[in-house]
Amino acid sequence: MTLTRQAPAPSTTEPALPAPRGPLSAAVLDALRTGGRPGGALDAVPDDVYGEDAQLTLYCLYELHYRGFAGVDPEREWDPELLTVRRDLERAFLARLREDAPVDDVRGPADVDAEMAGLLTEPTDADGTGVSHHLLRDGEPWQFREYLAHRSMYHLKEADPQAWVIPRLHGAAKAALVTVEHDEYGSGDPERVHARLFAAMMRAAGLDDGYGAYLDLAPAETLAEVTLMSMFGLHRALRGALVGQFAAVELTSSPGSDRLVRAIARMGLGPEVAEFYAEHVEADAVHEQLVRRGVIRPLLAAEPELAADVVFGVRASSFLAERLERRLLGAWGARATSLREPLPPIG
Amino acid sequence: MSGRNRVEITGEGPVLVNGPVDVTGPDGEVVRSERSVTALCTCRRSRRFPFCDTSHRDRERRAHRGGGSR
Numbered sequence: 334m335t336l337t338r339q340a341p342a343p344s345t346t347e348p349a350l351p352a353p354r355g356p357l358s359a360a361v362l363d364a365l366r367t368g369g370r371p372g373g374a375l376d377a378v379p380d381d382v383y384g385e386d387a388q389l390t391l392y393c394l395y396e397l398h399y400r401g402f403a404g405v406d407p408e409r410e411w412d413p414e415l416l417t418v419r420r421d422l423e424r425a426f427l428a429r430l431r432e433d434a435p436v437d438d439v440r441g442p443a444d445v446d447a448e449m450a451g452l453l454t455e456p457t458d459a460d461g462t463g464v465s466h467h468l469l470r471d472g473e474p475w476q477f478r479e480y481l482a483h484r485s486m487y488h489l490k491e492a493d494p495q496a497w498v499i500p501r502l503h504g505a506a507k508a509a510l511v512t513v514e515h516d517e518y519g520s521g522d523p524e525r526v527h528a529r530l531f532a533a534m535m536r537a538a539g540l541d542d543g544y545g546a547y548l549d550l551a552p553a554e555t556l557a558e559v560t561l562m563s564m565f566g567l568h569r570a571l572r573g574a575l576v577g578q579f580a581a582v583e584l585t586s587s588p589g590s591d592r593l594v595r596a597i598a599r600m601g602l603g604p605e606v607a608e609f610y611a612e613h614v615e616a617d618a619v620h621e622q623l624v625r626r627g628v629i630r631p632l633l634a635a636e637p638e639l640a641a642d643v644v645f646g647v648r649a650s651s652f653l654a655e656r657l658e659r660r661l662l663g664a665w666g667a668r669a670t671s672l673r674e675p676l677p678p679i680g
Numbered sequence: 681m682s683g684r685n686r687v688e689i690t691g692e693g694p695v696l697v698n699g700p701v702d703v704t705g706p707d708g709e710v711v712r713s714e715r716s717v718t719a720l721c722t723c724r725r726s727r728r729f730p731f732c733d734t735s736h737r738d739r740e741r742r743a744h745r746g747g748g749s750r
């Protein structure tokens with residue numbers, strides 16, 4: 334594997350459109366490619382909103398708000414017909430998530446504290462059943478590379494989905510959230526932008542760090558974690574859920590990142606591979622405190638009625654994270670790829 | 681911003697210090713943090729002392745998903 338780190342300017346080229354995965358994505362991607370209308374797409378919204386066709390379509394429609402696609406007019410971001418397709422998918426996605434991550438038990442801010450306390454309890458290294466525990470105990474480099482390919486769908490735009498919530502918060506909650514985001518964006522140092530650290534890790538692990546390079550290989554379970562954040566971020570009505578999603582990741586990341594640093598060392602992958610996770614051990618120990626004390630506390634003091642949505646954000650993101658974990662661990666247990674197709678052999 | 685530094689004692693783990701800081705350890709070694717907020721370990725369990733790495737948390741023998749990071 335290649336362990337050299339070139340000093341890279343982040344790529345500014347837009348990613349290519351992916352291959353369709355069903356009738357809906359075929360209609361929408363065709364409209365994006367040709368500049369035409371998404372004819373028939375509205376009738377094609379599939380029953381399984383967690384499935385490949387729906388999640389790829391939603392992912393691509395959201396991508397118009399981030400970096401877009403090569404050859405696609407940036408104005409399509411506000412194409413009313415595409416937005417209508419997006420809205421139908423979002424309604425179906427949200428309805429399924431509300432069923433799968435119920436919050437009927439949440440009465441107020443005290444229940445949010447209890448939910449956070451649950452996230453703060455860590456299993457021992459030997460008992461944990463998550464992907465980072467597996468990688469620490471028995472992971473192999475090919476599995477770690479697959480993990481990075483999955484995670485690249487989010488980490489190459491790390492912190493961007495949460496940035497949408499900034500104008501929807503006010504006062505202390507806004508100030509604290511921006512402090513966390515500022516750290517995610519390298520505290521003013523472009524070399525320390527977390528998305529850029531992730532790209533450097535991908536190169537050091539022999540992967541393609543191009544934005545969207547693994548989209549065709551990323552299954553629906555992977556895309557759903559990202560579409561969830563984009564949906565929460567882009568809807569002011571879901572700002573409580575966005576904050577809950579943000580908290581769920583910041584609260585669990587530091588110990589998970591520490592396991593991955595040790596997993597990388599155990600697999601003999603070298604310190605330049607570990608830098609991204611090493612940074613997150615310390616950074617997220619701070620972010621946890623800022624999110625709980627600085628964001629959630631003043632947010633709920635001002636708007637206690639958001640308590641249920643904050644918990645919904647925690648539970649919905651945990652629900653989707655567990656689905657992805659099952660896919661990864663199930664595939665690896667059968668010595669099969671967890672991606673839609675195996676990674677190309679590294680050179 | 682006022683010239684006054686802000687320090688918050690969380691009571692459950694780290695002490696939070698605002699602004700980039702140089703931290704001098706008991707052996708006289710100075711470590712630098714450029715973060716806008718730094719979490720200093722008070723429980724002495726951190727593998728990255730003087731910085732908190734969340735080792736102050738309770739460990740429990742039970743199944744739990746292990747997060748990635750952001």
Ligand code: FES
Binds near residue numbers: 720721724725731733
């Ligand atoms: S206070 Fe957090 S690890 Fe010691």
Ligand SMILES: [Fe+2]
Binds near residue numbers: 517583616617620750
């Ligand atoms: Fe973070």
Ligand SMILES: [Fe+2]
Binds near residue numbers: 517527750
């Ligand atoms: Fe980060």
